[in-house]
Amino acid sequence: xxxxxxxxxxRWIIQKAxxxxxxxAVAACTASDAPVxxxxxxxxxxxxxxxxxxxxxxxxxxxERIATQDEGLGPLYNQDRCSSCHDxxxxxxxSSASVRVLKATRFMDGRCxxxxxxxxxxxxxxxxxxxxxxGFGAEEIPLEATASGYVTAPSLFGLGLIExxxxxxxxxxADPEDRDGDGISGRLPRMADQRxxxxxxxxxAASVEDFVESALRFELGFTTPRxxxxxxxxxxxIPEGVDPMPDPEIDAETLGxxxxxxxxxxxxxxxxxxxxxxxxxxxxxxxxFDQIGCTQCHRPELRTGNAEEPVxxxxxxxxxxxxxxxxxxxxxGDLCGSDALPGEFRTPPLWGLRYREHFxxxxxxxxxxxxxxxxxxxxxxxxxxxxxxxxQAQMMVLRFLRSL
Numbered sequence: 001x002x003x004x005x006x007x008x009x010x011r012w013i014i015q016k017a018x019x020x021x022x023x024x025a026v027a028a029c030t031a032s033d034a035p036v037x038x039x040x041x042x043x044x045x046x047x048x049x050x051x052x053x054x055x056x057x058x059x060x061x062x063x064e065r066i067a068t069q070d071e072g073l074g075p076l077y078n079q080d081r082c083s084s085c086h087d088x089x090x091x092x093x094x095s096s097a098s099v100r101v102l103k104a105t106r107f108m109d110g111r112c113x114x115x116x117x118x119x120x121x122x123x124x125x126x127x128x129x130x131x132x133x134x135g136f137g138a139e140e141i142p143l144e145a146t147a148s149g150y151v152t153a154p155s156l157f158g159l160g161l162i163e164x165x166x167x168x169x170x171x172x173x174a175d176p177e178d179r180d181g182d183g184i185s186g187r188l189p190r191m192a193d194q195r196x197x198x199x200x201x202x203x204x205a206a207s208v209e210d211f212v213e214s215a216l217r218f219e220l221g222f223t224t225p226r227x228x229x230x231x232x233x234x235x236x237x238i239p240e241g242v243d244p245m246p247d248p249e250i251d252a253e254t255l256g257x258x259x260x261x262x263x264x265x266x267x268x269x270x271x272x273x274x275x276x277x278x279x280x281x282x283x284x285x286x287x288x289f290d291q292i293g294c295t296q297c298h299r300p301e302l303r304t305g306n307a308e309e310p311v312x313x314x315x316x317x318x319x320x321x322x323x324x325x326x327x328x329x330x331x332x333g334d335l336c337g338s339d340a341l342p343g344e345f346r347t348p349p350l351w352g353l354r355y356r357e358h359f360x361x362x363x364x365x366x367x368x369x370x371x372x373x374x375x376x377x378x379x380x381x382x383x384x385x386x387x388x389x390x391x392q393a394q395m396m397v398l399r400f401l402r403s404l
Contacts, residue, residue, distance in 0.1 A: 041089050041090050041352060042090035043266050044264050045160070045265070045311050052260065053264075055261070056260060056261050059258050059259070063082040064091060066081045069128035070244055071249070072221075072243075072245035073128060074128035075128045075242050076139060076233055077124055078122070078124055078219045079099070079126075082215065084099060085099055089355040092155070092156045093156070093352070094153055094356060095152045095363075096357065096358070099153065100150035100362070101150065101219070102123040102125060102148065102149075103122060103149065104121055104141045104142060104145035104147065104148035105148075105335045106336075107146050107336045107341075108146065112337060112338065112340070117235050118235040119139055119234040120218065123138075123139045123140070123148075124138060124139045125139070126138060128242075147334055151201060151361050154200075155352055155355075157266065157267050157268055158265065158317065158349065158351060159199065159208050159211070160263035160264055160265065161317045162198060163263065165198070167188070168305075169305070170188050173186070174186050174188050182296065183381060184326070185327070186322055186378075187325050188324055188325075189204075189338070190339050191205075197339065198323045201337075201348075202336070202338070202346060203325055203337060204340075208263045212262055213227070213259075222248075223247040224250045225251065225252050228248040229247065263309075267317060268351055268355065271354060271404075282399060284396050285397045285400025285403075288400075289397050292386050292389070292397075298350055299322045300320055301317065302316075303317070319349040323346060324346065325340050325344040325346055326346075326377070327378055328345055328377040328379060329376035329378070329379075329380065350404050351404055353401055354401075354403060354404055368402070373387075
């Protein structure tokens, strides 16, 4: 018999983890204490309303909670809690290079097939004890795939601010036909329903809620209100008797709390905000970063629009990204995305870069110079210009990047 989940509806958090009165007491005394320019990794955006700070804290507790098969985990999954993939340098950050997701796609005749008929592009490598007891193992890379590989989980810092940027801002800087002839042809990817997709390595999610719901489904194996059916194992439906929880295993309340936790995660402030020799050196590196053309894609600033939450509204945010897809020229065998060719990648925001230990989508590089050397396609001129700088000037650029 299927039992009722203590994970769904956030009941475990509300009744056992921390009383709601305590949550809002914390919210009341911390909501406006921290200045916007002093956000540490993992903190909420300052000046949140008491209600939303309370939701942030409840969502964080869920984010760190270990799920079990009796609560709906699996039967196919990769990790048993959200923070397993988002813990560097703290909860809400990126993953380490050792915690990666295996993905596979098929690209034929100019079209991307995310292999949904064969279980989807996320290859789930773990199974619950109950599923294993019925003789089932992990998913395998479909033979139909033309590309497969591991990817790291991105940092979640500042995603609510990114969500609050209007499409009109991104469309104003997109230039898919390269009409200005500068060699940069960024384009805004679209979902099947034509919403703009600004999240994910390949631009595969349109909103923070979409991003969170996708992780719940494909990484933890939960069913959700919009997707109440279990994922199939390489396209073969899950048999009866291997999943004890009624569907959907995650209800709207729990999804909302997790979404608000991610939405209200602050963006880390740069290391140097004042003046002095160190800050001056960083400023010189930033000027060189602009001069060699890096800011054509890694745009320093974008402005949010008329967001519902006041702290997200009409903010100039220094994310160093245009959030557009660009052809980096070296992706013939790479994974494709819903609206992304194998060689196309969304420009990753650089805020919080100093906290990262591994770079690129697969976490295979630890040296920033090598990261720059890997840039090709639309980024080749910026790369060549960096390589042509004097060693001292290159060091200034790197010092700037390590200050973000």
